[in-house]
Amino acid sequence: MGGGMVAMLFSDIEGSTQLLRRLGDRYLEALEDHRRILRAVWTAYGGTEMGTEGDSFFVVFGTAGEAVRAAVDGQRRLAAHRWPDDERLRVRMGIHTGTPGVFDDDYWGMDVHLAARIGASAHGGQIVVSAVTGQLTHLPDGVTLRDLGTHHLKDIPEPEHLLQVIVDGLKADFPPPRTVGTSTSLPSPATPLLGRAPDLGRVTGLLERPDVRLVTLTGPGGAGKTRLAIGVAAELTSKFPGGVYFVPLAAVTSAPVLWTTIAEALDIPPRERGRIVAYLAQRTLLLVLDNLEQLADAGKVVAEILEGAPHVKLVATSRRALGLTGEYQHPVLPLPIADAAVELFVQRAQAVRPAFALTDENTADVVAICRRLDGLPLAIELCAPRIRLLSVKELLARIDQSLDIASTSTVTPERQRTLRDTIAWSYELLGPEHRRTFRCLAVFAGGADLAAVEKVATGIDPLDALAELHDANLITVFDGPDGTRVRLLETIRRYAADELHATDEDAAVRGRHAGYYADLAEMIEDTKKTTSDLPVDRAEIDLDNFRTALGWATAHDLPTALRLCSALAWVWIVGGYLAESRAWHEQIVAAAGTTCSPELAACLRGFSNVLFIQGEAEHAEEVAARSVEMARELGDPAGIAYGMTVLGSMQGQRGNAPAARATLTEAVERLRSLDDEWRLARVLNHLGGIEEELGNFEHAEKLLRESLRITESHxxxxxLAIVGQNLAYLLTLAGRLDEAGELARGLVPTVLAIGSPTLTMAFSNTVMNILLRRGDPVRAAHLFGAEEAMGERLEIPNPHLDEELAEALELVGDTLSGEDWERHRQAGRTERVEELLDRLAL
Known part of the structure; x- marks a missing residue:
């Protein structure tokens, strides 16, 4: 295999985990058909198959044209094939042409990574190619290229121009590519940017100046600040090689959550602010911080970013300036009445009444409506849909009545007063029950599904009430993963909150909200015990509601706060929200004081796990011991057993294996008497690890296999992944490498699908040990370095690092020099553990 220019194609099946769940045993039949079809295509066009893992391919072709024709032919054959149970198997493909390096009959280098990232950006059934591939390809008949624009691909420093291959007869329309930090990652506005050309020119011009770091778009709620900020960011995508990131902050009310939300937008693990600033300091990028006015410490956060990250620029939207040195303000004024405001009104009116048009008879009244609404985009968007029921003249009369009554106020600023009147006008048109429903919606943060609305509002038909509110443009309705969800624009939500606060039902509504989300958190936690897909995504959908419920309950309903904190502990750990988890635990435990309750004991168990992961093993053991003591005081047999499970694990992690064995053995006996199989399986797993540490391999295997059997039944x-990897490690230590490798190989898809950082690192360590004992020190060194870097990145300390390194070097022996081990270890630090595991053949 020689060097030179080649075309690299990456493909995989979109949604393979869901497909496996639907097809069951027939999934293997579909997978084999998929491989047979594509391998025939690769061969026909001269492709060389470089790697096949699960449902993915890495194939190299001599020319870009051959690769594109192979992809086209492959998609056609896949589309024409009859799949089991009439399923539709969707394969995504990405192609890049370059000159990768060649080493040991394999390709490596940035061109390979770029091709893989392009493949990952595509959707099932779609072919995405790099610009150079498009330039080098002579397209066959029936095939064209569609420009997808410039995109920032994860871990690729420079933006890449992407193209889609359009094939006659096949699906051509897909969502934007799965990329980060480009205009395609910005929200997709529902309306065009009307009348903002001068604003757009000034703000983009300011940000292109080297001396300007911060521009704040100020103005009243509903003036269009967010829409202008999105337009500015889209214009500047190519100016920031590190990307353009939109950070929605409407539901954020504290500086710690602001830092977490910025980290999420950057696609990095939630961290303390110093680590986030350090990450930003290495990059040239644009942050759009949207809706800052509700954050008292927003100015401090922005100042810290500006001071610590010299190549980062920011666009902020806020009703008021941040008051920082070097801040440039840009007031977002109402739309010009005669053109943009009227054009927006007509567009929104036509959305509900397609035949509506400006005429000589209605133009003056439309202009008068827009003038009475001060040209505020939100006010116009609330008002115009009433054209479905009213004539323009009738609409103008209603607006005049409501606005004239309220215009005498001298307390509220004029534009804010006008917008408030506009919202009040729509609110007053509702019937009493619909007004009550609208007020209740104020307690939701980040949206809510219909079940939540029905529970919190009580006594309503949610479909009827929400249909009325939607017609009044007081809510937006969108599709969530589990069905319809409802959201209020933040300005409208605040109006609703004011109305709710003025009633005597405020506390009751917020109490129902907290209770509902405590029930939901516990339901999701129970689902986790019996599902093949860890429901982290489901929990994260309502993360802002959980935060809101926690904040209210901590001050007003401590038992509910404790329930929430306990039920969400696993979400925070698996999702990587460790700093936030610790903050909630500390706040709620402190609020509980000397309280003695089962809920507090459960909260302490979760707190102990968080402390341990953060490297505070001694503190973690103290907290776990407190939970056991509290359960004993309560005479709670289940709480004692659960607490002893955590306490024993902490004792083992601190090196006190005899104490851990005694504690966990008692926990096993208690759980057998309680007939709690799910928790019994977890304790058996922990006890198996202690017996392994004590050298009792046979007894350890017995315990782990019993744990595995129970876990599989649930x-x-x-x-299942945790116990499986522990058993694989035990088999490795026992010298049964073939069994260990087979078990680990089967666990790879599950571990990668779950995505838990702590699980991934533990599993990586097991695989590394298998490789070392199999005489494969090079790949072991890469995995060692990648795991080491991942722990540093996620701030998950490894107190046994030196010990593990010494053991690894002892196992390597003379098969690899110390210098070569270190070189491969450092190379591994630049790679991702997940990608190394995905490529490994055990």
Whole structure:
């Protein structure tokens, strides 16, 4: 295999985990058909198959044209094939042409990574190619290229121009590519940017100046600040090689959550602010911080970013300036009445009444309506849909009545008063029950599904009430993963909150909200025990509601706060929200004081786990011991057993294996008497690890296999992966490498699908040990370095690092020099553990 220019194609099946769940045993039949079809295509066009893992391919072709024709032919054959149970198997493909390096009959280098990232950006059934591939390809008949624009691909420093291959007869329309930090990652506005050309020119011009770091768009709610900020960011995508990131902050009310939200937008693990600033300091990028006015410490956060990250620029939207040195303000004024405001009114009116048009008879009244609404985009968007029921003249009369009554106020600033009147006008048109429903919606943060609305509002038909509110443009409705969800624009939500606060039902509504989300958190936690897919995504959908419920309950309903904190502990750990988890635990435990309750004991168990992961093993053991003591005081047999499970694990992690064995053995006996199989499986797993540490391999294997059997019967994918990797490690230490490798190989898809950082690192360590004992020190060194870097990145300390390194070097022996081990270890630090595991053949 020689060097030179080649075309690299990456493909995989979109949604393979869901497909496996639907097809069951027939999934293997579909997978084999998929491989047979594509391998025939690769061969026909001269492709060389470089790697096949699960449902993915890495194939190299001599020319870009051959690769594109192979992809086209492959998609056609896949589309024409009859799949089991009439399923539709969707394969995504990405192609890049370059000159990768060649080493040991394999390709490596940035061109390979770029091709893989392009493949990952595509959707099932779609072919995405790099610009150079498009330039070098002579397209066959029936095939064209569509420009997808410039995109920032994860871990690729420079933006890449992407193209889609359009094939006659196949699906051509897909969502934007799965990329980060480009205009395609910005929200997709529902309306065009009307009348903002001068604003757009000034703000983009300011940000292109080297001396300007911060521009704040100020103005009243509903003036269009967010829409202008999105337009500015889209214009400047190519100016920031590190990307353009939109950070929505409407539901954020504290500086710690602001830092977490910025980290999420940057696609990095939630961290303390110093680490986030350090990350930003290495990059040239644009941050759009949207809706800052509710954050008292927003100015401090922005100042810290500006001071610590010299190549980062920011666009902020806020009703008021941040008051920082070097801040440039840009007031977002109402739309010009005669053109942009009227054009927006017409567009929104036509959305509900397609035949509506400006005429000589209605133009003056439309202009008068826009003038009475001060040209505020939100006010116009609330008002114009009433054209479905009213004539323009009738609409103008209603607006005049409401606005004239309220215009006498001298307390509220004029534009804010006008917008408030506009919202009040729509609110007053509702019937009493619909007004009550609208007020209740104020307690939701980040949206809510219909079940939540029905529970919190009580006594309503949610479909009827929400249809009325939607017609009044007081809510937006969108599709969530589990069905319809409802959201209020933040300005409208605040109006609703004011109305709710003025009633005597405020506390009751917020109490129902907290209770509902405590029930939901516990339901999701129970689902985790019996599902093959860890429901982290489901929990994260309502993360802002959980935060809101926690904040209210901590001050007003401590038992509910404790329930929430306990039920969400696993979400925070698996999702990587460790700093936030610790903050909630500390706040709620402090609020509980000397309280003695089962809920507090459960909260302490979760707190102990968080402390341990953060490297505070001694503190973690103290907290776990407190939970056991509290359960004993309460005479709670289940709480004692659960607490002893955590306490024993902490004792073992601190090196006190005899104490851990005694504690966990008692926990096992208690759980057997309680007939709690799910928790019994977890304790058996922990006890198996202690017996392994004590050298009792046979007894350890017995315990782990019993744990595995129980876990499999419950279908808990997360625990199944944990126990499975522990058993694989035990088999490795026992010298049964073939069994260990087979078990680990089967666990790779599950571990990668779950995505838990702590599980991934533990599993990586097991695989590394298998490789070392199999005489494969090079790949072991890469994995060692990648795991080491991942722990540093996520701030998950490894107190046994030196010990593990010494053991690894002892196992390597003379098969690899110390210099070569270190070189491969450092190379591994630049790679991702997940990608190394995905490529490994055990």
């Amino acid at each position: 279908g808990d994918a997360y625990e």
